[in-house]
Amino acid sequence: MNPWRLRLLVQLDTLGTVRAVAQAARLSPSSVSQQLAVLESETRTQLLERTGRRVRLTSAGLILARRARAILDHMDSVETELRGFGAEPAGLVRLGAFQSAIHTVAVPAVTRLARTYPHLDVELLQLEPHESVPALRVGDADVIITTTDVDDLPLGPDLDLVPLAGDRIVLVLPPDHPTAGRGPADLAAYADEPWAFDMPQSYMANLALRLCRQARFEPRVVCRFSNYMLGLQHVEAGLSIMLLPSLAVDGRHRVTTRDLATPVSRTITAAIRRGAPPRAAVRVVLDALRGLPETVAGGSPGE
Structure with missing residues (x-):
């Protein structure tokens, strides 16, 4: 069996349609159908059932x-062992991370790894949670940094989770805002801002809208x-206010933050596919992520 065709079958199981597999693999739908x-x-087994224009996996296909x-993960592990004879972690690890975790979590971890493991290549991918979880499942990422608080993205039982940190949601204000420097904020007081x-439909857009509506505006x-x-620059200029995870508040911007009167936080988590034991290269990437400094784990006050 050709591993590339097996990966297409795995993607069909995860993504559900030939068209979606074709987009992920950068192929035409007819090419995907031919390879399957x-x-x-x-x-010598029927793997697909065709009903009209739709295709679904048979029991054997599932x-x-x-x-x-598991076969593909094991092949990756064997390939890495053959390259380095197990002497040290080596090979390619694709690390997906959402925007605010890239410069605060992923880049410092990758920098430390580059100094310690010269034969390890970490490819860093910006993937929001709704993108990274499917990418991990189909094998387009080996490790992801995500959040466990996205309701429509169940993270188990096919994934192993490694909690990294908590990250509180804060209200971000211009530095000269009349309420800057005060205690926890009641969002209802900002209804006219x-x-x-x-x-739209991103994690923070959905969360911010829900919190505002809970405050009845x-x-x-x-x-x-x-x-x-760009959002922080807009707030810094006095043109708006916004809700952000504290991890996203870059201290280079002149903004101030206030905790919320009703605290809200998210859990930052690393995830890998469950199955065969992770290869050495994946393990050291997880270890580097777990070495998150407390200043990152607690979030920056931004004030």
């Missing part, structure tokens, strides 16, 4: 897809940014 048909010939995950939001959103740094 070849895999059926190789295994079994093979789920066994294939202009708000900066993340992009609909926020007046004057701008949306996919980059937290």
Whole structure:
């Protein structure tokens, strides 16, 4: 059996449609269908059922897809051992992380690893939680930094989780705002303020909207940014206020933060696929992430 075709089958099990697999693999849908048909010939087993234009896995296809995950992980491990004869962690590890964790968690970990393991290559990918969990499951990432607080992204039981830190949600204000420097903030007092939001349907956009509505108002959103740094610049200029994880509040911006009167926090977690024991290269990346300094784990006050 060809490992590449097995990976396509695994992606079909995870993503659900040939079109989605084609987009992930950067192939045409017809090419994906042809390769899956070849895999059926190789295994001499019907792996797919076709109903109209849709394709779904047979019972045999489901079994093979789920066994294939362990097979592919084991092949990666063997390849790495052959390259380095097990002398030290080596090879490629793809690390996915959401935006605010990249410069505070991922980059420091990768920097330490580069000094210690010269034959280890860590490819850093910016992936928000709704992107990183599927990427991990289909094998496009080996380790991800995500949050366990995204309700529509169940993280188990096919994944192993390593808690890294807690990260509180804070209200970010211009430095000369009349309420700067006070104690915990009641969001209802900010109902008439202009708000900066993340992009629609992102984790922080959904969370901020929910918190504002719990405070019984609909926020007046004057701008949306996919980059937290642009949002912080907007707040710094006195044009808006926003809700952010404390991890995202870069101290280089002249803003102030207030904790919320009703505290809200998220749990930052590393995740890997469950199955065969993780190869040495993956283990050292996890160890580096667990070495998170307390100043990162606690979040920056931003004041």
